Amino acid sequence: MIAATELTKRYGDKTVVSDLTFTVRPGTVTGFLGPNGAGKSTTMRMILGLDSPTHGTATVGDRPYAAHRAPLQEVGALLEARSVHPGRTAYHHLRALALTHGIPRGRVAHVLDLTGLTDVAGRRVKGFSLGMGQRLGIAAALLGDPATLILDEPVNGLDPEGVLWIRTLLKSLAAEGRTVFVSSHLMSEMALTAEHLIIIGRGRLLADTTVDTFVRESGAGTVKVVTPEAGRLTQLLAAPHVDVSSSASGTLDVRGTDAEHIGRTAAAHGIPLFELTPHAASLEEAFMDLTRDSLEYTAHLEQA
Amino acid sequence: MTTLAPATAPAPGPALSPARVLHSEWHKLWTVRSTWIMLAASTVLTIAGGIAIGASYESGQAADFALDPVQFLLFGTQFSQIILAVVGVLFIAGEYSTGMVRSTMVAVPRRVPVLWSKAGVVAGVVFTTTLTTLVVTFTSGQLFLDGTDKELSLTDRGVLGTLLGSAAGLTALALVGLGLGALLRSVPGGITAFIGGVTVLPEVLRMFPYDVLDSVAKYFPGRATEGLMTLHDTPDYATTGPALLALTLWTVAILGTATVLLRRRDV
Numbered sequence: 001m002i003a004a005t006e007l008t009k010r011y012g013d014k015t016v017v018s019d020l021t022f023t024v025r026p027g028t029v030t031g032f033l034g035p036n037g038a039g040k041s042t043t044m045r046m047i048l049g050l051d052s053p054t055h056g057t058a059t060v061g062d063r064p065y066a067a068h069r070a071p072l073q074e075v076g077a078l079l080e081a082r083s084v085h086p087g088r089t090a091y092h093h094l095r096a097l098a099l100t101h102g103i104p105r106g107r108v109a110h111v112l113d114l115t116g117l118t119d120v121a122g123r124r125v126k127g128f129s130l131g132m133g134q135r136l137g138i139a140a141a142l143l144g145d146p147a148t149l150i151l152d153e154p155v156n157g158l159d160p161e162g163v164l165w166i167r168t169l170l171k172s173l174a175a176e177g178r179t180v181f182v183s184s185h186l187m188s189e190m191a192l193t194a195e196h197l198i199i200i201g202r203g204r205l206l207a208d209t210t211v212d213t214f215v216r217e218s219g220a221g222t223v224k225v226v227t228p229e230a231g232r233l234t235q236l237l238a239a240p241h242v243d244v245s246s247s248a249s250g251t252l253d254v255r256g257t258d259a260e261h262i263g264r265t266a267a268a269h270g271i272p273l274f275e276l277t278p279h280a281a282s283l284e285e286a287f288m289d290l291t292r293d294s295l296e297y298t299a300h301l302e303q304a
Numbered sequence: 305m306t307t308l309a310p311a312t313a314p315a316p317g318p319a320l321s322p323a324r325v326l327h328s329e330w331h332k333l334w335t336v337r338s339t340w341i342m343l344a345a346s347t348v349l350t351i352a353g354g355i356a357i358g359a360s361y362e363s364g365q366a367a368d369f370a371l372d373p374v375q376f377l378l379f380g381t382q383f384s385q386i387i388l389a390v391v392g393v394l395f396i397a398g399e400y401s402t403g404m405v406r407s408t409m410v411a412v413p414r415r416v417p418v419l420w421s422k423a424g425v426v427a428g429v430v431f432t433t434t435l436t437t438l439v440v441t442f443t444s445g446q447l448f449l450d451g452t453d454k455e456l457s458l459t460d461r462g463v464l465g466t467l468l469g470s471a472a473g474l475t476a477l478a479l480v481g482l483g484l485g486a487l488l489r490s491v492p493g494g495i496t497a498f499i500g501g502v503t504v505l506p507e508v509l510r511m512f513p514y515d516v517l518d519s520v521a522k523y524f525p526g527r528a529t530e531g532l533m534t535l536h537d538t539p540d541y542a543t544t545g546p547a548l549l550a551l552t553l554w555t556v557a558i559l560g561t562a563t564v565l566l567r568r569r570d571v
Contacts, residue, residue, distance in 0.1 A: 048413070050406060051570040065413055066413035070317070070318050071411065071412075072318070072410075072411055073318060075410075083404060083405075083406040084407065085336060086402060087336040087337060087338065088335050092335035093407075095331060095335075096328050097411050099324055099327045100320060100325050100412055101318040101320055101324060
């Protein structure tokens with residue numbers, strides 16, 4: 001469980017994170033979304049005590065991160081990929097971190113195995129590819145068998161196989177009851193991995209919602225229907241979660257239900273359809289609309 | 305979370321402790337090549353310097369009567385002291401330049417135990433290796449000095465004490481390097497500050513025609529360490545007690561400032 005309360009970070013007169021309040025719950029993968037420069041990394045660094053907030057607090061498991069007696073058991077973190085001395089071998093990097101907590105050698109071997117690094121454990125990190133570096137970062141994050149994972153852009157630089165591996169890993173960690181908090185600037189990636197979303201833009205909270213709700217409320221679920229009996233079909237489709245609008249005479253844009261349901265309803269009532277097109281406005285577009293709106297809104301506010 | 309609840313219970317499992325952080329820093333020091341290379345280089349330079357000076361010495365040379373019989377054999381430390389300080393600078397500033405410091409401070413979020421463990425490791429390692437090196441240097445240099453006016457034995461009065469003091473001085477310089485590395489968070493910055501502040505500045509001060517500046521210069525870390533290397537007190541250097549005190553104060557002041565800033569600054 002991660003809780004941020006009015007978290008704010010200013011550098012001089014530049015506000016990087018502004019009044020963020022949110023909770024990240026155990027048992028699900030929570031995506032932390034925002035364009036580059038939105039303040040995601042700074043927020044994660046404040047949760048981990050690397051940066052101190054200008055205002056507000058962040059706690060992990062009911063107390064500040066630094067107050068835990070075994071911090072690595074509380075949180076495993078992947079920050080920027082290169083948080084490693086390149087002259088040290090992968091094994092010795094993990095061993096040095098493990099020693100701070102008295103974590104046994106066997107656990108080091110285990111996380112190397114889990115991340116597929118056993119064969120290169122004796123090699124210096126200098127020669128690692130970006131993907132291997134990310135795997136080493138994940139291995140370090142898992143070292144303390146932590147209750148919470150905080151991962152900053154874990155799929156950056158990974159090949160498709162690596163992306164799939166991370167996705168599966170994160171879901172299985174959440175399924176074990178852990179809190180998993182993952183940042184990304186890619187909505188499409190989060191839609192596949194996360195269940196819950198916290199979206200920020202320019203350091204401000206834009207949305208704290210589930211992926212399902214976000215998908216339903218974005219344009220992604222719109223179906224275009226062309227029919228001579230638009231009025232009757234609208235009445236037949238009426239339901240609490242269904243939203244029907246009309247952009248032109250005889251044309252309906254239906255949200256909240258799918259093409260199959262519309263087609264079957266029309267057929268059951270003998271309504272002819274000339275067109276039935278699911279409109280695939282991507283999640284990425286919806287996400288960009290959301291963040292773009294917020295940027296314009298804040299820019300406008302600052303001018304006023 | 306429920307499955308991991310024991311993590312917060314006061315169980316005897318993994319947890320931070322000062323001794324464990326110290327062990328981690330010890331492990332870090334020895335698992336990068338630069339440590340081995342630099343300690344080997346400083347040892348070889350110091351011993352080679354002692355042998356070269358000892359072998360080329362002929363008694364009775366007019367200019368040589370003022371040479372201190374212990375200090376002149378430790379001539380190589382002029383170079384090795386900089387290497388040892390670089391060991392200190394790299395040990396912490398290297399973490400900032402590589403990004404390792406983020407991993408370190410996430411593992412030890414209270415931060416301060418990291419700096420003090422590094423100081424403990426540097427102190428122990430540098431003192432032990434330099435003391436050994438200095439004893440070997442003195443003994444090898446003396447092999448060539450039988451029958452000269454500089455002939456001395458390790459067991460002669462004051463010799464071992466002088467070597468102990470010298471090792472302590474060189475250890476303090478390495479700790480000053482560590483402190484400067486922690487303050488400046490930059491390898492080139494730390495090395496420049498060390499060479500500038502410890503080696504160059506006191507010499508510059510001595511160039512001014514004021515006695516007070518000359519006296520002040522004696523208590524700068526580099527000159528105080530040189531003073532510890534002399535068997536006999538001379539007006540050129542601070543005497544042993546004040547020199548050790550000055551070195552202790554420098555080290556504590558720099559590491560103390562680094563501690564305060566480490567706590568306050570963002571990583």
